[in-house]
Amino acid sequence: xxxxxxxxxxxxxxxxxxxxxxxxxxxxxxxxxxxxxxxxxxxxxxxxxxxxxxxxxxxxxxxxxxxxxxxxxxxxxxxxxxxxxxxxxxxxxxxxxxxxxxxxxxxxxxxxxxxxxxxxxxxxxxxxxxxxxxxxxxxxxxxxxxxxxxxxxxxxxxxxxxxxxxxxxxxxxxxxxxxxxxxxxxxxxxxxxxxxxxxxxxxxxxxxxxxxxxxxxxxxxxxxxxxxxxxxxxxxxxxxxxxxxxxxxxxxxxxxxxxxxxxxxxxxxxxxxxxxxxxxxxxxxxxxxxxxxxxxxxxxxxxxxxxxxxxxxxxxxxxxxxxxxxxxxxxxxxxx
Ligand SMILES: Nc1ncnc2c1ncn2[C@@H]1O[C@H](COP(=O)(O)OP(=O)(O)O)[C@@H](O)[C@H]1O
Ligand SMILES: [Mg+2]
Numbered sequence: 001x002x003x004x005x006x007x008x009x010x011x012x013x014x015x016x017x018x019x020x021x022x023x024x025x026x027x028x029x030x031x032x033x034x035x036x037x038x039x040x041x042x043x044x045x046x047x048x049x050x051x052x053x054x055x056x057x058x059x060x061x062x063x064x065x066x067x068x069x070x071x072x073x074x075x076x077x078x079x080x081x082x083x084x085x086x087x088x089x090x091x092x093x094x095x096x097x098x099x100x101x102x103x104x105x106x107x108x109x110x111x112x113x114x115x116x117x118x119x120x121x122x123x124x125x126x127x128x129x130x131x132x133x134x135x136x137x138x139x140x141x142x143x144x145x146x147x148x149x150x151x152x153x154x155x156x157x158x159x160x161x162x163x164x165x166x167x168x169x170x171x172x173x174x175x176x177x178x179x180x181x182x183x184x185x186x187x188x189x190x191x192x193x194x195x196x197x198x199x200x201x202x203x204x205x206x207x208x209x210x211x212x213x214x215x216x217x218x219x220x221x222x223x224x225x226x227x228x229x230x231x232x233x234x235x236x237x238x239x240x241x242x243x244x245x246x247x248x249x250x251x252x253x254x255x256x257x258x259x260x261x262x263x264x265x266x267x268x269x270x271x272x273x274x275x276x277x278x279x280x281x282x283x284x285x286x287x288x289x290x291x292x293x294x295x296x297x298x299x300x301x302x303x304x305x306x307x308x309x310x311x312x313x314x315x316x317x318x319x320x321x322x323x324x325x326x327x328x329x330x331x332x333x334x335x336x
Contacts, residue, residue, distance in 0.1 A: 004067065006031040006158050006189035007052065011061030014047050021047040023213030024061065029191060029206075031157075034184050036204035037193040038303060044213040045193035046085075049162045052191065053083045066157050079107075082151030085162040089147060090135050096122060096146050097131040100153055107154040114153075121149035125179065141172025148179065159183070161192040165199060177202055197224070197303045209306060217310050228301040228309040229256060231275045233282060234268040235296040242291045249285045253278065259308050270305060271298070 007029035014022040021044045029035040037045040050056040052063055054074040063070045068077035090099045100121055104114025122131045125145040135143060144164065151159060164180065165173040180203055184190050194200050200207045201221040209217040209224065217224060233255070237246045243262055250258040255278055256270030271278040275298045286293055301309075 009063040013060035034190045036200035036207040039210035043210040082156035084151040230272040235293040237265045
């Protein structure tokens with residue numbers, strides 16, 4: 001398509017002292033599409049979103065949203081976007097309705113129009129019952145819905161959601177996914193950051209995987225999952241003294257490079273399409289080595305698996321460690 005992208009960045013950079021939070025990011029997001037920035041804590045996704053929403057100035061490169069430069073046309077850019085984040089930016093001492101009214105007035109809507117849009121958002125986001133309650137009494141899921149609703153009062157062309165579901169319980173998470181999907185059916189362009197591959201999978205047309213300020217892969221969820229190579233066999237070794245032996249068994253299966261975490265006792269192995277035979281072989285080998293394991297299962301790949309597959313880095317470190325001293329495993333790289 002020759003249509004102008006809704007979001008473009010070229011060589012975008014931002015450093016905080018010696019930390020290169022965003023280190024040469026090139027993005028192009030088609031209008032009406034959902035684009036995911038997928039990365040672990042500290043990858044630089046919030047910094048990218050803050051630059052694109054004019055809350056931070058870049059140090060280098062350039063970025064445009066709906067044709068507006070983030071630095072030169074910041075005012076016009078702001079009028080065409082909405083932003084909702086991991087930490088709901090709503091006023092706890094006001095009611096849900098008052099919060100939305102306030103946002104409407106920030107967008108210079110007249111009073112009647114602000115009321116009307118607030119009403120619409122409350123209805124659509126299942127907050128009508130709670131509209132006149134102070135936000136302090138809302139659950140986490142309700143706050144997030146209100147925050148998301150507030151970002152829509154100005155009817156933005158482009159919506160930015162920074163980790164919209166982090167910290168939510170599974171039910172609220174599903175509810176929010178439903179809402180987000182409904183939104184984008186209406187043609188809104190959405191850029192969303194997340195730490196969850198399954199979330200990106202459900203919501204995004206395209207995904208960029210980010211690690212320490214750089215894009216290390218880009219494609220559809222299926223393409224990324226393809227890089228991992230199908231499912232992952234996982235089990236836990238409760239007896240830490242047998243952890244190294246269990247790792248050796250995982251290596252001997254000769255499937256994919258195992259990921260081992262001594263701290264949690266977890267071992268995971270990418271098994272491609274050979275899930276059912278892999279699980280049988282693993283059970284047999286572990287059993288004949290006299291190693292007791294728990295929670296043995298096949299699961300879908302996560303961001304950790306994608307990272308491992310893309311960089312190979314953790315696998316090497318974990319393998320070296322396992323081989324070198326047989327006792328110590330890697331630490332989980334992500335804070336949770
Ligand atoms: N205002 C700031 N001052 C100093 N360092 C920051 C600031 N904001 C972010 N950083 C650092 O920049 C890196 C990227 O941060 P961030 O964009 O928040 O990552 P993410 O949202 O992907 O978790 C991290 O190392 C973080 O500590
Ligand atoms: Mg963040």
